[in-house]
Amino acid sequence: MPKCTHQGCGKDFEESDNAEGSCSYHPGGPVFHEGLKSWSCCKEVNKPVLEFDAFMAIPPCATGTHTSTLPLKPSAPPSTSTDAPTTVSSSGVETYGFQNLSTDPSPSSTPTPAAAPPTAVSSTASAPAPAIPEKEEEEDDLSLKVVDGARCKRLGCGAVWEGEEVSRGKGEKSTCRYHPQPAVFHEGSKGYLCCKRRVLEFGEFLKIEGCKEGNHLFVGAKKDENKEELVTCRLDHYQTPLQVHVSAFAKGADKEKSKVVFESQQLHLDLYLPGNKRVVKSVTLYGPIDPETSTFRLLSTKVDIVLQKPKPASWPLLELPAAGTELPPGYALTFGVSGRTGTVGGKEIVVSQEELARRG
Incomplete structure (x- = not known):
């Protein structure tokens, strides 16, 4: 057929x-x-x-x-051609938002001047990091009704609901093949972080078959209005040789209860949002930072974060990818004289000692 x-x-x-x-x-x-x-x-x-x-x-x-x-x-x-490389995750707000991976600020984004004092004092490694609950993949609440024509919400699947006997349990079309990790778009190349295939056309990207099997997700879990709901938030960033500017889009975060904690190579967010929602997220950063001089500001629509690098370097990603993850061509290139992975514009490629140690 x-x-x-x-x-x-x-x-x-x-x-x-x-x-x-x-x-x-x-x-x-x-x-x-x-x-x-x-x-x-x-x-x-x-x-x-x-x-x-x-x-x-x-x-x-x-x-x-x-x-x-x-x-x-x-x-x-x-x-x-002016779009920055983007990633798309599979659940929550950040799930479907794009993460800006460009090495230079976009035209609409102006870097915070180094001399401008932050409006909030940063938390450092001395503050306790928020406890992050173990995250499990969302599953359907079988008591919830699935409307006719509903599509599976998992990335790369899109199967249409055909009834309990067909789409669930041991049904003929109950197996969901999907992508558990975000999609990544970079310089025309499109694919998923969880698998190696890369394509140029968007139509071909939509055809990339999922690399994991599980149950379809047509409706998700039932929400308890009285229970605190853990959500994610979209992270955008751009960088300069000495700083990484991160925007965490968490609208209306409570300035009294919310925390941002910096460690030598980790960023911890604990943000209390309206509607009994909360963001609890830890990011293992691509490179080291100076926790003492890194800062953040809680604004009405987002949290502005400035990560201070200990020395000039370029990060191809905000978050250090899992071992064995293959990035699209071009992500290893940096703009410094001796970056973490390599250089552009020099007579020969220079690989730093940190990168050699990580590879070994």
Whole structure:
């Protein structure tokens, strides 16, 4: 049975049952720019969104018949040359947001002057790091009703609900193949951190088969309104040779209860948000920092964090990837004279002692 190649559809269909109007799709192309995501064919009607899940949920704007013909190049490019590399995680707010991995500030972002004093005193390694509950992958609450036409929320799956006997338990289509780690877009290359395949076209990216098997996630877990809800927040960053500027998008964080703790190579967030929500997150940083001179400011819409590097260096990522993770080509390049992984512009590549030790 062929699968429809129209963007936004992807359903299996029978050639003998392919009436006009049976396919709903996007005739245009995806547009990713400065963290915002939209479809070129309906961006005036369906406004750009930040979260990747919200982008995938934008309703198709055209109808027609299904096709198995590979689509032509989209009318609008999937990304622009000025876009920074982006990652998309699989759950929560950060889950579907993009993480800015560029080495230079974007035009709309102005670095905080080094001489400007922070409005809040930073917490350092002497303060206790928040206890982080062990995170388990979300599973469906089987008591919740699944609406007809619901799609699996796991990255890379998108299976459509076909009833309890088919989509759950030992049903014919109950196995979910998905990606447990974020998607990463870098200089036109698209893929997932959990597997090695990289493609150029967005349509081909959507076809990358999941690398893990489990249960579908159609509705998620039931929420207890009286129980504190642990959520994630989107992290954007840019860097200078001596600093990494991080924005944690946690709107309305309580300035009295929230904490940011710095350690030699870790950043800990414990943010209390409205609606009985809380962000408890630890990030193992790509490189070391000076906890004493690193600072943060709690603002109304986000937390501004400045990580102070002990010496000039370039971080290709904010967070140190897990052992064995293969990054897209170009992530190992740095702008310094002797960066952690290599250099650009010198007569020969220079690898620092820290990187040699890490590789060994």
